[in-house]
Amino acid sequence: MEEEFSEKPPHILAKELFNGWHFKPSDSQKPQQYYKNILVQTGSVLFKHYTDPKYPNFITHSTAQILKNLRPRDWRENPNSPKKFPAKFTTKIDHYPYFTYWDYQMAWYNAFLMNNQHMRHSWLIYFKYGTQFKFPNWFQEWWNWYGPSSFEILPEKIQNLWPKFFEKFHPEPDQKHIYRTIHFFSKLCSSWIVSWNYSYEQDQHTGIPLLVHNYRTKWWDKFNDEKYDSKYLDNFFNKNPRLSKSTASTLLAQAKTKKEYKKLMVEMLGSLDSESEDESPASSIKTVDLADDTTLVTITRSKKK
Template identity: 30%
Template sequence: MTTQFTKPITLPQLKAFVNRAFYPYCPYPTDNITKNHTFYEFILVDSRSIEVTHYPDQKDKNTIAYSTCKILNIYQSKDLGFIHHHSTKPFVTPGFHIQGYTYTNYQNALFKVFFIRPYDHSWFFSFDQNCSKAIPGWFAEWWYWFGPSDAIYPTNLLKTSFEFYKKHIPDQPIRPLNKIYFHIDMGIPWICSWHFQLALHLQDMPYSLVREFRVKWWEQYNQDRCSYSNIQKYFDAIKQAKQVVQSVSKAVPLLLPSQLQQTSQKKSSLHTSTTSSSSQKRSKQSKKEKLAQLIDQLMNSSSDEEEVNNDTNDPFGGPLAQGPFEE
């Protein structure tokens, strides 16, 4: 946003300008005050895209000190049942004063819902390990602003673990997707905060109001999850699970409608082979149990979860409680 300022101003002056420029709980340009933080958060929670928790300030219970967000899924328009980006979809959860939302609203929600209180609020981001990897291309822009930068990773994580991880997956033409997949599979969280700043953004123009983002590594993350052995173990478990699924699929062949009818007609004769049938059922059940065990191994491999603080008010062990700009 281009301002009238032609020279730097103080932080109190900047905050006063921001308060004049934006509605409360809408720190972005809008002509519709109903599309505020509550509206956008409701879209993401109602669509099961995120799980979010806001933690109150210890001194002022009415103020959010920091928030956690687990990203469950980033949906394409077809996944949510939209005909096009501007068709309206009703909320699953009834009672909200706005009846529904569009896919454009959904996209905007991912960008605007995290603009809570500049200067003194931070987000703890993580992905659910079951998050679908059919991620729409526009989410790469979200990652550019809110995602971690290369500079915050521990030295060897990108040079060794990430490079080893990429050998196990098809290379993606949209470059951020490789790193997004890495965060999903290895359970890597990060911390993000933002604030307003004045900058000479346009040539021969007054100062512009811009957003600056700060990202931070979570020091309590267990880097052993990204070891060569755990990454290899993770992909071996996926391979074994796929093999079992294929084995179960072959054991239960698909039948054509005519075959189904013949099966129904022969139902009485099949009763005479109960012993053989019971043996087949036990075999299939055994394969299903093996599949369940491998899937459980998949979900828990490389997942020596980070130790968490016993304080239920801060399940992530304390770093979020500090100021977002503290080292």
């Protein structure tokens, strides 16, 4: 970063360089609201915003209920083929009227890059209860920034369910690589809080000053975890028998013909979730260049618990 930039507070510098956005304004017709509307239009996320009673325009925190994640195969057409927004979206806020699957993928990152003037906004994020999720591979990268990358943020009571959950959980072949934390939070509908801010850091190799995004996740203290015990877990697998390893062989044994066996196998593969041997690290750093060659500013995303 050039010397004259480091004299300003990091969030002020970001506001000046990126035209009030929190990501590189590569297309003036695609602001943060554009990406948020993509997730709303596709039925992927339900957003709610809460304001200070004394200042109605000041958003203090927001909630995001994840309803679904679309994989390229779920797009049902070429990922480069544009879809058009209904008029209700473009008449309220003037932005680009079309979006592709690649815009949809980017929306998961940029839609959450909002903050208030005091840089103290936070998100409460959770998955919709009882929903069968099929996660695209790139969602794991999103999880590295916005999701709990470690189960250590969980209270001890829920941490104790972790090994018991994966003793029974049956993996789906095409999603074995998906982080176990993603499946744990999505199936048990545990919520978490994530917030982000700007700061200055130095490149560990060159010493060049960097403007960084710092992401922090934590457990929501008001979450009611009284029901989360071994009995709750047993009831969960009793209601969802096809998610359980122990019932898989029992179900298949019920088949009397090859046709019934094949049908049960197809149903199981369509409803099972997965586990992964590899976990996202508790902290991670990614460098994203949001500036052009004249500003020489590098944005680094730094994930912290």
